[in-house]
Amino acid sequence: KAGVTQxxxxxxxxxxxxxxxxxxxxxxxxxxxxxxxxxGQGLQFLFEYFSETQRxxxxxxxxxxxxxxxxxxxxxxxxxxxxxxxxxxxxxxxxSGYEKLFFGSGTQLSVL
Amino acid sequence: xxxxxxxxxxxxxxxxxxxTLSCTYDTSESDYYLFWYKQPPSRxxxxxxxxxxxxxxxxxxxxxxxxxxxxxxSFSLKISDSQLGDAAMYFCAYRSAAQGNKLVFGAGTILRxxx
Numbered sequence: 460k461a462g463v464t465q466x467x468x469x470x471x472x473x474x475x476x477x478x479x480x481x482x483x484x485x486x487x488x489x490x491x492x493x494x495x496x497x498x499g500q501g502l503q504f505l506f507e508y509f510s511e512t513q514r515x516x517x518x519x520x521x522x523x524x525x526x527x528x529x530x531x532x533x534x535x536x537x538x539x540x541x542x543x544x545x546x547x548x549x550x551x552x553x554x555s556g557y558e559k560l561f562f563g564s565g566t567q568l569s570v571l
Numbered sequence: 572x573x574x575x576x577x578x579x580x581x582x583x584x585x586x587x588x589x590x591t592l593s594c595t596y597d598t599s600e601s602d603y604y605l606f607w608y609k610q611p612p613s614r615x616x617x618x619x620x621x622x623x624x625x626x627x628x629x630x631x632x633x634x635x636x637x638x639x640x641x642x643x644x645s646f647s648l649k650i651s652d653s654q655l656g657d658a659a660m661y662f663c664a665y666r667s668a669a670q671g672n673k674l675v676f677g678a679g680t681i682l683r684x685x686x
Binding site: 492494501502503504507514515517547549551556557559560562563564565567 | 621668673675
């Protein structure tokens with residue numbers, strides 16, 4: 460089975476722009492979670508999607524949003540980018556959200 | 572809110588030696604899971620070991636074992652016979668159904684392995 464795939468691996472944007480990151484979970488996995496990793500704040504939970512519905516949400520502003528498609532692929536969007544949004548964004552999938560999480564290699568976002 | 576604390580920003584170990592990484596957590600819940608994840612330079616988080624809070628027996632996975640002290644809220648990772656490939660950032664994490672199954676991570680410990 461293919462692992463969790465995140466695209467793109469690297470992204471450079473400027474302040475005020477918006478960005479969309481993609482995550483393809485392992486086949487058969489219906490839960491997709493997103494985490495932000497920064498040197499200052501560490502790893503923080505963004506949100507979880509299951510069967511196209513947001514099931515849990517972390518403490519991030521409304522500029523951070525996501526969605527999940529019927530094939531379980533997920534996207535997260537950040538609007539009006541700020542310098543502090545520069546981070547590694549990690550996606551993780553699992554069959555139902557209650558088992559072992561499988562992580563992707565992340566998307567490194569740099570905001571200039 | 573649940574918190575996870577890793578007090579060792581960096582640790583070093585000689586190849587073939589044993590090293591212990593520390594983790595403490597704070598929670599009022601009784602049903603939860605604890606994890607150790609490894610993040611090598613490839614950035615992919617890899618699950619090293621998992622412990623269910625209701626199990627008294629410490630989890631073991633090959634060279635990796637934990638010392639789970641529920642009353643003290645302590646969850647340390649012991650790596651035996653350290654190998655160069657063990658060099659990575661290690662994160663301790665907490666998860667509970669009551670919190671929606673999100674992972675709460677500690678700040679991480681960089682492990683360096685010397686040859």
